[in-house]
Amino acid sequence: MNTTFNLESLIRPTINALKPYSSARDEFDSNDGKAILLDANESPFYNGLNRYPDPHQRVLKQKLSELKNIPTDRILLGNGSDEVLDLLFRAFCEPNLSSIITLTPTYGMYDVLASINAIENIEVPLSENFNPEVATILKAIKPSTRLLFICSPNNPTGNTFSDESIEQLLNQFNGLVIIDEAYIDFSDKTSWLERLEKFPNLVITQTMSKAWGLAGIRLGFCFSSPEVISVLKKIKPPYNVNELTQQRALKQLNNADVVSVEINTVKQNKAKLINDLNSFSMVEMIAPSDTNFLLVRFLEPHKVYHHLRNNGIIIRNRSTLKGCENCLRITVGTEKENEKLLNSLKTLVV
Ligand SMILES: Cc1ncc(COP(=O)(O)O)c(C=O)c1O
Structure with a gap:
């Protein structure tokens, strides 16, 4: 258990002070279809897609919540998990000041996102048989280090990292530990989702792009504490998951x-x-x-x-x-x- 983790100290001051954009549909959560909607400058002519999508993706999140056994306030959905990863940088990493740790070789987008957001990427190589070397990783942490990316199962090596190594890192790193589980549905190993409540600094990302067979719709999942999810919700584009994606994803989740x-x-x-x-x-x-x-x-x-x-x-x-x-x-x-x-x-x- 990590007892010294303090989320408040990780949130960028700009984001803490931010008054989020409130979309027209934010203030309207009735689904009865009877209201006359003259609030969002949409077209009044029905074609199935003339209205903005639900910015909170309530129906989809409810289904995912049942499927994964995770409460909806611990879920954020993104335009692919790549968007979720980018939101993490923008919420918790101060451009030109913060750093992240990645365990190489790994998924290339972490480094690209670090560059885009002007964040130093401290690369710690995996061992010869592609496993994390916990002592070396802990030594590489700087006071500026906010995020540690653990891709497990790892792309491009394909292996899953041991629970013991990941648990040590969760317990000893005071930033957020992001476990990217893009490939977990192909694995016989247990997802970290089951242990989400145990670690306040744990963020898990998953996607519909791989085993769920829907790379074309762009839908990524993020699971974390309600507090971390609230910060990410504050900065996500209001309608980041479009209507077609929400509908198709729901159909697929019903087709498990x-x-x-x-x-x-x-x-x-x-x-x-x-x-x-x-x-x-x-x-x-x-x-x-x-x-x-x-x-x-x-x-x-x-x-x-x-x-x-x-x-x-x-x-x-x-x-x-x-x-x-x-x-x-x-x-x-x-x-x-x-x-x-x-x-x-x-x-x-x-
Ligand atoms: C490890 C890993 N994470 C995330 C992604 C991106 O997933 P998405 O399609 O949800 O953006 C990929 C895509 O190849 C990946 O390999």
């Missing part, structure tokens, strides 16, 4: 069974892909993966990357990333797609 079948298929396809890739002598290593992708070390990664590209197969070249030398990241596709990938590899002479 279908998604669960898809997740199982991805897991089976991944197991087969690992097996098949291991039969190639050019494959040096496949990192253990709790996700829907594989980080694979090849003898000649550039040759492989370009050969696949010339065959119309696009994968992610991570070979120049520190810690991922000679590695390519391959998303698990359909059975047919994976077969085409393997057939294409067979035609490559290294």
Whole structure:
């Protein structure tokens, strides 16, 4: 338990003093459809989308709350989890003064967001087998450090970090610990959601872009204390989750069974892909993966990357990333797609 965490001291003074924008629909929460809405300069002609969406996404949040067993005041929704991550920077990091810690190699957006927001990114490398080195991370913390990003399961390495390491960091770091669980639905490990109430400095992000199969709608979830969520709500754009997204997301959350079948298929396809890739002598290593992708070390990664590209197969070249030398990241596709990938590899002479 972290007893010295003080949220007040983390909030940027500008944000603390901010009077948030109040949208027309903020003051109207009746859903009876009977009110005459002349408050928001919308078109009066009904087409299903002529009204602004619910800025609080009440129906969607209620469904998510039931599904995840988390109260709605601990949930914030964003235009993808990328928006949620950006809101965290803007609420808690003072441009040109604050710093964050990231554990590399990891998801590239943390560094991009740090640059956009003029925040120093202290990069602490993961160990050789891609695990966090707690003592080194704790040593890297500066008085200016506000956020610690833990991507688990990690992109691009695919592995989940141990509960013990993460718990030590939660207990000993007095800033916010963001656990990015974009890939958690593919993993057999337990989400940190179950332990949300135990840690006042814990923020968890998840997304509909991966296992939920809806990268196109842009919907990200953020779970934290009601206090952290209130700060983020204050600065989020009023209508950040559009009506079509809210409707489609709700439909998908009501279809969890279908998604669960898809997740199982991805897991089976991944197991087969690992097996098949291991039969190639050019494959040096496949990192253990709790996700829907594989980080694979090849003898000649550039040759492989370009050969696949010339065959119309696009994968992610991570070979120049520190810690991922000679590695390519391959998303698990359909059975047919994976077969085409393997057939294409067979035609490559290294
Ligand atoms: C670890 C991680 N976090 C977040 C995201 C972004 O998710 P979203 O589509 O919800 O913005 C990605 C996308 O690849 C990711 O790999």
